[in-house]
Amino acid sequence: MGTRVSVAYLSMISFDSLVFELFAGFEATLEATKFGDVKAETTEAVQLVIGQCSRSDGIREWWTSVGNIKFAKDFAGEVDRLADEARAADPSAQTLLPFLLPPATSVAADQVSAADDSSPD
Secondary structure: OOHHHOHHHHHHHHHHHHHHHHHHHHHHHHHHHHOOOOOOHHHHHHHHHHHEEEEEEEEHHHHHHHHHHHOOOOHHHHHHHHHHHHOOOOOOOOOOOOOOOOOOHHHHHHHHHHHHHHHOO
């Protein structure tokens, strides 16, 4: 009989992989910016997205426990600076993005719980 892996565990692994790849792309963009290979408006948009992502409890927790350790020190410092600025900003302020990431809610936990309950044994 096979080992049953919970949906919550698989979701955690998927989240980790997705966020890691996202931040790797952010790092590559900001690194390329240093050599003039990226347009200024692209760099500004990436910095804005980093700040907005950092407002999410889940991403902030991931960054503190994983990202801050795995990425280059200069990139980690930039992410921390952008995160601090984003958290200090007025949440209702207009940004260049067409959205603000909402704070984490219990909806996601309820969805994972419901998925676990509907999984075959």
